[in-house]
Amino acid sequence: MADKLRTQQQLEALQNKYIGTGHADTTKHEWTSNIARDSYASFQGHPPLLHYMSIGMGQGVERTRVHCMESMVLPCGPAPATEEG
Amino acid sequence: MANVQQTQAFYSLTLSPSSAPTCAITCNSIPGLKNQDQQIFEARGSRIYLYYIRENGDKSEVKLETVVDQDCFGIIRGVTSFRIPGTSTDQLVISSDSGRIALVNYDQAKNAFQRVHLETFGKSGIRRTVPGQYLAADPRGRCCMLASAEKNKVVYIVNRNPQNEIVISSPHEANSWANLCFAICALDTGWEHPVFAALEVDYNESESDSSGAMFAAREKQLVYYTVDLGLNHVVKSWSDAVDYTANMLFGVPGGQDGPSGVLICCEGRIYYRHDKASSLCIPIPRRSGPTEDPNRKRIIVSGCLHLSRARHEFFFLLQTEDGDLFKLTMELGEDAQGRKTTPVRMVMKYYDTFPIAKTMLLIRKGYIYIAAENGNSKLYHVNDLAENLEFEAHNNFSSDDVSSDPAEDYTPTYFKPRGLEFTSLAFDVPGLHPLMRTKVDNLTNEDAPQIYALQGTGSSSVFKTIRHGLEIQEVVSSPLGEMPYDNVFSLKHRSSDPYHSYLLLSTQYSDRTTVLSIGDEVETMEDSPFLITRATVEARLMGADTLVQVHARGVHSILESGAVNDWPAPEHRTITAASANERQLLLGLSSSELAFFFMGDDGVLNQLEDMPEMSGKITALGVGQTPEGQQQAKFAVVGCDDDTIRVLSIELDSPLEARSVQALSAAPTSIQVISQIDPSSGTNVNYVHIGLASGLYLRAVIDEITGELGEVRTKFLGARPTRLFPVELEDQQSVLACSSRPWLGYNHPNSGLYTLTPLVTDGAPFTAATGFVTEAIRGLCAVQGDSLLIFVVPNVEGRLASQEVGLRYTPRGMSRNLWFPVWYVVQADGNTLSAGTKKRLLTAATDAAKDGEGDEGMNGQENGEESMAMEKHLGLSRGKGHWASCIQAIDPITSKSVISTIELEENEAALCCTVVNFETKNADLYLAVGTGQHMSPGAKVPGAQTPKGYVHLYHLPDDGKKMVFVHKTEFAVPIYAVHPFQGRLAVGVGRELFIYDIGLKALLRKSRGLVVPNQIVSIQSKGFRIAVADVSESVTFVVFKPSPHNRLIPFADDTISRWTTSTTLLDYETVAGGDKFGNLFVLRVPDQASKESDDTGVGGYLADERSYLGGTPYRLELRSHFFANDIPMSLQRTALVTGGQEVVFWSGLEGTLGILVPFVAREDVEFFTQLEKQIREAEPPLAGRDHLMFRGYYVPVKGVVDGDLCERYLKLGYDARVRIAQEVDREVKEVERKVLEMRTRVAF
Known part of the structure; x- marks a missing residue:
């Protein structure tokens, strides 16, 4: 039992420290949002990629960065309503 | 890994x-x-x-x-x-x-x-x-x-x-x-x-x-x-x-x-x-x-x-x-x-x-x-x-x-x-970003190919011709007349003078010397003290104020007082080569004998009685420079036509004693001994520079004590015999090596390394060159063909010289006319007003202004050129959901300008292009342009139409200078890839690959195949084999089975997603590509698949082979993978230098130009892998990133040694270098040579 508790605690610590660690009840929405946020953060962090996208979109790099940042707020729309029960 | x-x-x-x-x-x-x-x-x-x-x-x-x-x-x-x-x-x-x-x-x-x-x-x-x-x-x-x-x-x-x-x-x-x-x-x-x-x-x-x-x-x-x-x-x-x-x-x-x-x-x-x-x-x-x-x-x-x-x-x-x-x-x-x-x-x-x-x-x-x-x-x-x-x-x-x-x-x-x-x-x-496309080609028949590049965005886009070389600034270029001058010397009048006073031009052909005086102007000197009826072999100011002119029949020395001393050459002998420094003069006679002179303080040349004979005819001589504060240099180097050079001592107590011999591959034509700074020790070292008749250039170190030659570096400069001239540049001793191109050898100001870079000059190669210092100019002077060129090298920091032709919009693709040096560039800018719309708006505004106030508002089209320059400065007008696009033909060689332009209308954007030679049209060339219409980059504009695509076909008459619209064919999606294929046109339409032939009113479909999962972005072909790159799913190999089957059969694809940007076929079975995350990769078709795909007809296994895991029957093998931290936009297999091995040349969006050099020998692979490992340990990267992790950012690095890391070896401290050299069982100098040669052998 103690082992199980410790595992549980460790998992919780992990979930706290690293966003997107996931748990047994991770929903599709959580998972996809998490992936999308990771991607948007990565686009911003790689200057060549951000530059590439900006040229494609015909706008400045800063605007593309803000766009990526803004998309991180709700990348896949709001969470679907959960059925109580 | x-x-x-x-x-x-x-x-x-x-x-x-x-x-x-x-x-x-x-x-x-x-x-x-x-x-x-x-x-x-x-x-x-x-x-x-x-x-x-x-x-x-x-x-x-x-x-x-x-x-x-x-x-x-x-x-x-x-x-x-x-x-x-x-x-x-x-x-x-x-x-x-x-x-x-x-x-x-x-x-x-x-x-x-x-x-x-x-x-x-x-x-x-x-x-x-x-x-x-x-x-x-x-x-x-x-x-x-x-x-x-x-x-x-x-x-x-x-x-x-x-x-x-x-x-x-x-x-x-x-x-x-x-x-x-x-x-x-x-x-x-x-x-x-x-x-x-x-x-x-x-x-x-x-x-x-x-x-x-x-x-x-x-x-x-x-x-x-x-x-x-x-x-x-x-x-x-x-x-x-x-x-x-x-x-x-x-x-x-x-x-x-x-x-x-x-x-x-x-x-x-x-x-x-x-x-x-x-x-x-x-x-x-x-x-x-x-x-x-x-x-x-x-x-x-x-x-x-x-x-x-x-x-x-x-x-x-x-x-x-x-x-x-x-x-x-x-x-x-x-x-x-x-x-x-x-x-x-x-x-x-x-x-x-x-x-x-x-x-x-x-x-x-x-x-x-x-x-x-x-x-x-x-x-x-x-x-x-x-x-x-x-x-x-x-x-x-x-x-x-x-x-x-x-x-x-x-x-x-x-x-x-x-x-x-x-x-x-x-x-x-100078910067190269954003570098949209590059293509290495030799359109001008120079020694080395040029890099043609598309760069920039919007109105500041340019078509660039990039050459490896230093730009020169021409000061004067004046014709010299009929006389083929082959030597030039510039001399000071007195050693304390700051500027040069005399310019001697000599010609072997008519055995003459022309003397020019350098002042405010350079003009012919009628009453010069020099001998003008003979060709000058060497001219130099020796001692404090003695002008020494060596000609075939003797030595003519002019003292400050005006008195002239003549030393006649011994009977039946002529002087073939000469070299001097401030005190010592060495002559090579036609009898293979050497004559040595030393100048005393009185300015008189004293000859050494002994005249030792060399092993062959003396072709070149080099006397070391007089060291600072001393009277005599230690060594001279003599080159003979039996392909040897000898180092002789020229000190007065051991005159003309042989010190060492070195065999060469060809007869030396020119030798210079110059003391330059050795970057690894920071001290002055005597280097001997040797130019050979075969166009080779060698550089070796002379040991200060023994006179042995060591650390020989070789480079092939061009097809003509190499002649060397010492020049002074930015206060350092440099060498100008003239072969079919002039090359400047200097210590690079940033890296400190000895660098050999060609000068970018128009016209004939240099015959001879010398330093040229006047009050106004600190530059060089050269005989170029039949004219005298005075120029300066403004900057030795950069190593690429470029010429630009301005474009209108962001360039997307280019293609070269197959027979003529003309490039076609497609350009498109998203969210930008097209030229047509702009004109309409401007006219409307002008009309409105006219209605209101009569004469005013005449600022529209009247000053067209001015407004163009203003637009370049201010940028293009933006408009959400609009596209501006055009196709331009560019001549980068003769007129260096845009020679024809077609603006696209109706919100169409040109995305890719290729020149195609349809089999049915013989030698007539056509330009196929893939376009997209109503595309919405980034956010979709509400109410926008659904995107469509077209392939435009333009006929290219008049040596490719004109583009005549033939017809356009509509497609349901924008076209991102077109490619000539077996006298027809391969078009990527979404996920389908089509083969088209030219028709009267539209393209005619010949074959169709569903080959990739998403969107074709690049097509390459060799024979009947086509490598198709998908926007996110790497490369698929497709084989075309010609008539009567007319089928496109995909037979090998990849195991991981690669968001491919561009690809190139390295050989029939190998494709190299780059992806949007900054990786370079090399993929190869397995032997079995390659063989099967080549079976004639579709009767073989291939057509009936079952698909494997929802893909093609076979999988590509990953051969190499490397993270480059830049998005590769173009790849090409090409040689970059004269006589160099072929390499994979790639260019990245952020302006990176890089190469992948294939290793020839297994032991080199082992050596460099070892070296890389040692350097990684000896000097971890500055910002704390693990090097191996960095190069394997997305996929573990495979089959690639990071040369940039290996070159860090040259910058390490002495102790670290010795330690690493021991680890790899080599001498420090040998490791340095190997690292440097990897670069100089194939590139610059």
């Missing part, structure tokens, strides 16, 4: 590193310079640079000089600098993908960056919760903050201890869950606790609310984080909601200098906010004009602060996304204590328009540095700070009557942009 030994391994080298700046900062990091004398610390790709602004006395010449650059082998995300109180130089900080903060200093003694601290705060890699995305430093130099895109922030407090060491604290975290950070900046709080401001959005509630109401009501918060220096922690001290569109923050000076607080830059507006003061707001002025959308809001993309601590004055320069610069000043009111700390109003004044900056820096010496997002970075000289508000009063805007509530509307303000008024361009930093 890197030790996986493949059948084929590559050596990756960067020819020109990425030029796109990531960020830059001003600093004072060179000790001993004045505070005014700021340097620029800049990050470009994975490299960091330190620049210094060098200006001459009257500031007429300004140069941005690279002090030092270093590869960090990591993705650099931010740099900053701050002055820790009590230290004498600025501390430089680098944030990279290493999950560590690196504090570095510039070490002047070693001319390198020196790491002070490296503190780990998170995982490596670019992750959304690992800080490093944002970096800000306290203006008083007490701490700095790193923030991530989401959640985490970390603050380091930095101090100086009594031992003058820099102490860094443990990290103080300020994390908040589900919190996105848009920007951070440091507040100026004077000497109170440091405060950092952040723009944050909390997404926790909006995510959990399924109705979307919380999302709609989300807020952006301005949050203050106070660093409590006493308690050693960071607390969130204040927060308030701000305009949701905010994207950038600037700290306003505080303490004695101003009110503190922040400027919040939002879409269309700028706010001033602070917890202790009332808010202010000012709209960002919009451009006015008939082609501008009056409702379009701008954002601020960069800015800088100017603060005069002495006068307590400050202002901001802020740049909008159009490039317009505004000067923002704040008027301050007095508070209760009479201090000017209450902001009353903000005033903005239109300043100038510059290229869009990634970072803009205001340098105290009076310059603005624009680290440009696209194209060359620029340094502008500030002529006026626009302090006079009366000047252009219509360009002043104030915050009066503007509500500081973001919810309230405001009246937009407008201005008209103009040319530069307050500044002037001082220096252009």
